[in-house]
Amino acid sequence: MNxxxxxxxxxxxPLADAAALIVAVDKGFAAAEGLNVELVREVSWSNVRxxxxxxxxxxxxxxxxxxxxxxxxxxxxxxPIVAPFGLGMNxxxxxVSPALYAAIxxxxxxxxxxPMVSARALAxxxxxxxxxxxxxxxxxxxxxxxxxxxHLRFWMAAGxxxxxxxxxxxxxxxxxxxxxxxxxHVDGFCVGAxxxxxxxxxxxxxILHFVSEILLRAAxxxxxxxxxxxxxxxxxxxxxxxxxxxxxxxIEDEANRDEVTxxxxxxxxxxxxxxxxxxxxxxRMKIAPxxxxxxxxxxxxxxxxxxxxxxxxxxxxxxxxMVRWGQAPLSAELLAAAKAVFRPDLYDAAIAGAEPSVxxxxxxxxxxxxxxxxxxxxxxxxxxxxxxxxx
Amino acid sequence: MQSSLKIxxxxxxxxxxxxxxxxxxxxxxxHVVRVDEMSHLLARIYTIDPDVILIDLENPSRDVLEQMFQxxxxxxxxxxxxxxxxxxxxxxxxxxxxxxxxxxxxLQKARIKNILxxxxxxxxxxxxxxxxxxxxxxxxxxxxxxxxxxxxLMKARNLSEETAYALLRKTAMNENKKIAEVxxxxxxxxxxxx
Numbered sequence: 001m002n003x004x005x006x007x008x009x010x011x012x013x014p015l016a017d018a019a020a021l022i023v024a025v026d027k028g029f030a031a032a033e034g035l036n037v038e039l040v041r042e043v044s045w046s047n048v049r050x051x052x053x054x055x056x057x058x059x060x061x062x063x064x065x066x067x068x069x070x071x072x073x074x075x076x077x078x079x080p081i082v083a084p085f086g087l088g089m090n091x092x093x094x095x096v097s098p099a100l101y102a103a104i105x106x107x108x109x110x111x112x113x114x115p116m117v118s119a120r121a122l123a124x125x126x127x128x129x130x131x132x133x134x135x136x137x138x139x140x141x142x143x144x145x146x147x148x149x150x151h152l153r154f155w156m157a158a159g160x161x162x163x164x165x166x167x168x169x170x171x172x173x174x175x176x177x178x179x180x181x182x183x184x185h186v187d188g189f190c191v192g193a194x195x196x197x198x199x200x201x202x203x204x205x206x207i208l209h210f211v212s213e214i215l216l217r218a219a220x221x222x223x224x225x226x227x228x229x230x231x232x233x234x235x236x237x238x239x240x241x242x243x244x245x246x247x248x249x250x251i252e253d254e255a256n257r258d259e260v261t262x263x264x265x266x267x268x269x270x271x272x273x274x275x276x277x278x279x280x281x282x283x284r285m286k287i288a289p290x291x292x293x294x295x296x297x298x299x300x301x302x303x304x305x306x307x308x309x310x311x312x313x314x315x316x317x318x319x320x321x322m323v324r325w326g327q328a329p330l331s332a333e334l335l336a337a338a339k340a341v342f343r344p345d346l347y348d349a350a351i352a353g354a355e356p357s358v359x360x361x362x363x364x365x366x367x368x369x370x371x372x373x374x375x376x377x378x379x380x381x382x383x384x385x386x387x388x389x390x391x
Numbered sequence: 392m393q394s395s396l397k398i399x400x401x402x403x404x405x406x407x408x409x410x411x412x413x414x415x416x417x418x419x420x421x422h423v424v425r426v427d428e429m430s431h432l433l434a435r436i437y438t439i440d441p442d443v444i445l446i447d448l449e450n451p452s453r454d455v456l457e458q459m460f461q462x463x464x465x466x467x468x469x470x471x472x473x474x475x476x477x478x479x480x481x482x483x484x485x486x487x488x489x490x491x492x493x494x495x496x497x498l499q500k501a502r503i504k505n506i507l508x509x510x511x512x513x514x515x516x517x518x519x520x521x522x523x524x525x526x527x528x529x530x531x532x533x534x535x536x537x538x539x540x541x542x543x544l545m546k547a548r549n550l551s552e553e554t555a556y557a558l559l560r561k562t563a564m565n566e567n568k569k570i571a572e573v574x575x576x577x578x579x580x581x582x583x584x585x
Contacts, residue, residue, distance in 0.1 A: 043449060046454050046457055
């Protein structure tokens with residue numbers, strides 16, 4: 001391939017955490033690295049995964065667990081994927097209907113800002129419904145191999161709710177989430193920006209938790225490519241990672257926020273109101289229809305706090321969730337293969353001076369609100385800490 | 392004749408779904424169900440209990456179908472066409488045409504291949520139809536604008552229809568524009584001056 005003019009097709013889903021990808025292309029960081037990138041907007045993760053797998057895309061904005069599942073051959077075709085750059089950490093939120101919000105608040109024995117209090121309250125609500133013979137609560141998430149699925153499960157199971165027995169979890173495309181909440185098809189959901197804000201703005205939902213309250217660090221989307229492609233195009237890969245590093249820095253500089261917001265809000269990119277994107281980037285979220293705001297500097301980490309450098313401990317945590325919920329068998333080989341998807345070595349080769357650990361961040365790299373610290377070498381111990389599990 | 396397969400078409404575009412259904416029926420598949428309502432999609436599919444599910448790639452509900460691989464309670468576990476990597480050419484052709492298939496295990500490859508090939512050709516002919524329709528619509532609109540511009544010129548400058556059209560054509564050639572574009576300028580100008 002010509003080293004000065006590489007043409008790339010990259011698929012993405014219109015979500016706020018595609019920010020680094022969009023800015024890398026639209027602000028010219030990719031072109032500065034000699035890359036001619038065509039961004040292709042997609043409507044489903046299945047499409048992104050399949051088009052990446054069969055080579056219609058060179059790279060993609062991908063759910064971190066899909067990159068791992070694809071590499072392990074779980075639930076679908078086995079295609080080894082590498083993730084040399086993290087497109088976002090956190091950024092999801094759990095939103096519930098006004099009725100469920102009121103029920104959880106009434107059943108709580110403390111402040112429901114605390115996820116353990118809210119999860120235990122949910123367990124009481126669930127038990128009461130069961131005793132009355134009512135239908136189980138239904139929660140929407142975006143994909144079987146999604147952070148949203150695991151975040152919902154991790155939270156509710158910590159409070160004693162079995163996500164497979166006590167409630168129903170259903171896959172819903174993000175654009176259908178808000179409608180489904182409004183017409184009662186679901187009682188709550190876990191999804192990324194901007195959909196939680198849309199539900200709050202329409203008065204049909206309350207944001208119960210930011211995912212950053214459940215896990216301080218949760219790898220969300222990655223820049224993914226086929227392992228074979230990465231090996232055939234080592235130079236192009238490094239240039240692509242470098243362009244993304246510049247884009248992430250640019251996004252995180254608050255001086256650029258207006259420009260970044262406008263770029264992301266464009267109709268052929270994310271295509272939502274700039275104000276909603278702005279809230280996400282600022283971590284200032286309206287959480288209730290009455291206008292109550294909750295602020296978190298961790299709401300979505302694009303490049304700050306080492307968020308862009310892939311951490312194999314994150315891959316191990318996601319694999320542990322697949323095992324916990326019966327999606328994958330437990331084996332040392334699969335654990336090693338999962339960790340190998342996240343490639344800090346490629347990140348470091350492209351971006352000099354990255355620190356492996358960031359001061360003030362949790363020692364285990366996860367910072368979960370419940371359970372023991374995560375040890376990426378002993379997934380079995382992580383599983384043993386939980387009574388509600390499938391494995 | 393082999394036992395008939397139960398086929399579900401998930402497509403929000405009623406015309407394309409109808410074209411595909413016709414094709415499947417012509418090929419002898421009598422059990423074809425169209426689903427165009429995306430709420431409760433999974434529940435509906437379990438009720439129908441199909442052997443093959445066809446879905447267009449523009450449909451975000453594809454992700455919903457992926458959940459079928461996860462639900463261990465379901466007796467039948469469909470798999471995506473992509474799982475069989477032996478026929479990459481037809482998989483690529485399907486993605487290119489914009490269709491994806493989910494197939495319940497145990498079906499003969501040849502039967503699936505026939506259905507998939509049929510989908511690809513029907514999806515492609517639908518795309519061609521849509522392009523043609525778009526072109527026809529544009530041509531029709533252009534003709535209307537040209538007629539209006541002719542009328543305006545005939546009245547304002549007391550020209551015959553033929554001369555008015557010749558004037559439009561000459562101007563278009565001089566300005567290196569399409570006749571319809573010049574005609575649109577005339578119409579716009581006339582509206583402004585009215």
